[in-house]
Amino acid sequence: MSKIPVLEIFGPTIQGEGMVVGKKTMFVRTAGCDYSCSWCDSAFTWDGSAKDEIVQMTADDVWKRLQEIGGRRFNHVTISGGNPALLKNLNGLINLLKQNEIEVALETQGSRWQDWFVQIDDLTISPKPPSSNMKTDFDKLDDIIHQLSERNRLKYVSLKVVIFDEADYQYAKGIGERYPQVPLYLQVGNHDVHGEDIENLTSNLLDQYEQLIDRVVQDEQLNDVRVLPQLHTLVWGNKRGV
Amino acid sequence: MSKIPVLEIFGPTIQGEGMVVGKKTMFVRTAGCDYSCSWCDSAFTWDGSAKDEIVQMTADDVWKRLQEIGGRRFNHVTISGGNPALLKNLNGLINLLKQNEIEVALETQGSRWQDWFVQIDDLTISPKPPSSNMKTDFDKLDDIIHQLSERNRLKYVSLKVVIFDEADYQYAKGIGERYPQVPLYLQVGNHDVHGEDIENLTSNLLDQYEQLIDRVVQDEQLNDVRVLPQLHTLVWGNKRGV
Numbered sequence A, B: 001m002s003k004i005p006v007l008e009i010f011g012p013t014i015q016g017e018g019m020v021v022g023k024k025t026m027f028v029r030t031a032g033c034d035y036s037c038s039w040c041d042s043a044f045t046w047d048g049s050a051k052d053e054i055v056q057m058t059a060d061d062v063w064k065r066l067q068e069i070g071g072r073r074f075n076h077v078t079i080s081g082g083n084p085a086l087l088k089n090l091n092g093l094i095n096l097l098k099q100n101e102i103e104v105a106l107e108t109q110g111s112r113w114q115d116w117f118v119q120i121d122d123l124t125i126s127p128k129p130p131s132s133n134m135k136t137d138f139d140k141l142d143d144i145i146h147q148l149s150e151r152n153r154l155k156y157v158s159l160k161v162v163i164f165d166e167a168d169y170q171y172a173k174g175i176g177e178r179y180p181q182v183p184l185y186l187q188v189g190n191h192d193v194h195g196e197d198i199e200n201l202t203s204n205l206l207d208q209y210e211q212l213i214d215r216v217v218q219d220e221q222l223n224d225v226r227v228l229p230q231l232h233t234l235v236w237g238n239k240r241g242v
């Protein structure tokens, strides 16, 4: 049976971001990313710092582990990374979860297509704005959205852009214009992914959230949008595994 | 043309709660409620304290006012109260908004049916738990959910229960069991609807939010659920008109 590089399995907790914000879920975090965003809050998945924690697991191993720690206290699993879309063989795990009546959410930056995208119940595509120092391959992203649309999957898909500065904001507007048929979520960037002073972090994040709201409400070219903070960061700061 | 008792029109801002949390929207708040919840955060809509601010407006008046203050900076309007479901003639406003390609959200406690429920894009039914001191009429609520289901509207509907204490939590579980086909949102109650110390309020709300998450993640009878704070209260405290 083929294996998946897994860095963390934890939960149940709540999803703090995006299209199913607040949803009770388990998390499976895969290792490896084709990007290296300047502000990545999961850099340990690709920068080598946690390479000893990576475990090669079969779909069955992951499902067993999910049940071990989650018991019967979940019906939803979120697969995140890193970029889980690097893993062609993730279909085994997705099938196994669906067979067990588990809903599956997944987040990827939209740099690669996988055929199993059409099985995901809540697919978040999160292209990275200029502040990440990454460059979006729009041919690829166009193709991903086109394929999802052709297969009538857009109701299970959202776009999410993290905003740190004005250039990011303009980038997000471009995404909204380019893919008007896909729900767009704007998320406040966390400037301090290592900060440990949670009260400070919370009040900074809420200030930045308010500023982003102010910007959006004044902008007539950005009406069909949802603006969210990261709830898990407000509650738990930068702690891992919650 | 028939008139609607309106207490506030404001926005654009973001929806801080529930099924379209984060959505850029305008608000229209109608006056009058058939309930008097102990912790009502909009008691001015029914307790007489703002009776001089109530304006009787036609649908045209409301639409004009929305455009005056919102310009072209919105495509979504949220109607809240009080209980807007007291107003049979709200269909005029709803039709006018839809003709202008505006999406319409509405919140009601589920004590009355109106035929125009089937035109609402995001209908939040928020039955009140024991701490409100109100008593849910479950025959009525069953009938509302049944009618929405018959007309194939459940994908536009959610249930939301505000949680202050253990009895409320049990009530919310009962709602989830009774209407498994309707998405359920749990929301942290705001114990201090008059508090003006926003930092204190934020940190209390986040503490209570964390406690509610802890309770939910341990509960195997409450899996299919989303747990949310009130984002507008985190950002703006108890201020009106934001």
Ligand code: SF4
Residues within 6 Å of the ligand: A033, A034, A035, A036, A037, A039, A040, A041, A042, A043, A045, A081, A082, A083, A109, A128
């Ligand atoms: S795509 Fe995601 S996981 Fe990869 S570097 Fe960027 S933020 Fe980190």
Ligand code: SF4
Residues within 6 Å of the ligand: B033, B034, B035, B036, B037, B039, B040, B041, B042, B043, B045, B081, B082, B083, B109, B128
């Ligand atoms: S139903 Fe809503 S508006 Fe009416 S009293 Fe209760 S909380 Fe207030």
